[in-house]
Amino acid sequence: MSPNVVIRAAELQDAEQIALVHVESWRAAYRGLLPQHVLNGLSVQSRADSWRHIMFSRERETLLAVDPKNGSVAGFVNVGPSRDEDAGPDIGELRAIYVLEGWWDTGMGRQLHDAGLQVLGEQFSEVTLWVLDTNLRARAFYVRRGWHADGASKRENRGDVFLSEIRYRRPLPLAAGW
Numbered sequence: 001m002s003p004n005v006v007i008r009a010a011e012l013q014d015a016e017q018i019a020l021v022h023v024e025s026w027r028a029a030y031r032g033l034l035p036q037h038v039l040n041g042l043s044v045q046s047r048a049d050s051w052r053h054i055m056f057s058r059e060r061e062t063l064l065a066v067d068p069k070n071g072s073v074a075g076f077v078n079v080g081p082s083r084d085e086d087a088g089p090d091i092g093e094l095r096a097i098y099v100l101e102g103w104w105d106t107g108m109g110r111q112l113h114d115a116g117l118q119v120l121g122e123q124f125s126e127v128t129l130w131v132l133d134t135n136l137r138a139r140a141f142y143v144r145r146g147w148h149a150d151g152a153s154k155r156e157n158r159g160d161v162f163l164s165e166i167r168y169r170r171p172l173p174l175a176a177g178w
Contacts, residue, residue, distance in 0.1 A: 005074060005108055007115045010062035012055050017073035018062065019047035025075075025098035033134050038161050054078070060095060063115050065108050075099035075108050077116035082128055084152075084167075092124035092172065113145055121173040130154070130165040139168075146170050 010018060023042045030039060055062060060080025064073050076098060082091040094116055099109050120127050129147070131138050152167035 004068060005065040005111070006068050007111060008064055008066060010055060010064050010076065012052060014062075014064060014073060015048045015051040015055060016044070018051045018064070018076050019044045021073055021076055021100055022047050022051070022096075022098055024100055028101035029098070029135065029138070030132070033132060034163075035161060038159065041159075061119050063112065063119070065099070065103075065112055074103045075112050077112040079116045079120050079127075081124075084128065086152075087128070090125045092120035092127045094120070094127055094129040109141060110145070113141075117172065124172055126169065127172050128167055128169045130167055133164045133166050139166075142168050 023044050026042055027039045051062075054060065060078055062076055062078045065075040066072065067074050076096070077094065078096040079092060079094055081087075081089075082093040083095075084091070084093070087093075094113070097109065097112055097116065099112065103109075117127065128150070129142065131142065133153070147168040147170045149166050150169040154165050154167075156163045156165065
């Protein structure tokens with residue numbers, strides 16, 4: 001099933017709605033995977049400030065899924081050059097993809113994923129992403145879309161919590177039927 005949404009490029013004035021999606025989707029997707037105090041401590045205002053900076057810098061692109069009925073942002077994908085030290089100039093990165101819980105299992109995530117990879121395919125021959133190792137739902141989503149774990153892993157400190165992530169990879173440009 002495909003949702004009735006519009007995919008469009010984010011603009012600076014979208015930062016607050018992107019931040020709301022970011023925080024609310026983290027709270028839903030990471031419930032039980034991260035300590036509740038971490039999820040409760042997420043701030044829409046702080047995220048909005050971060051998103052304004054990201055969009056102002058223009059080093060990466062953010063695409064939105066917008067509900068045409070009310071104009072609200074229901075999901076987003078953020079892509080750009082890989083930040084990994086071992087990446088060459090031909091490696092892009094799917095840096096973030098988040099969808100509000102009410103839109104899960106509607107096809108919106110797939111639409112955002114595909115739109116992000118189309119943007120990356122204009123500049124890069126390969127793409128990577130990092131995913132929380134315990135986020136089995138996300139990992140299965142990526143595997144269904146042709147991603148594979150490439151053996152790289154990292155631990156990041158987010159406040160008093162350590163996140164263990166694994167890297168996934170796939171080639172670009174995309175073959176028909178992706």
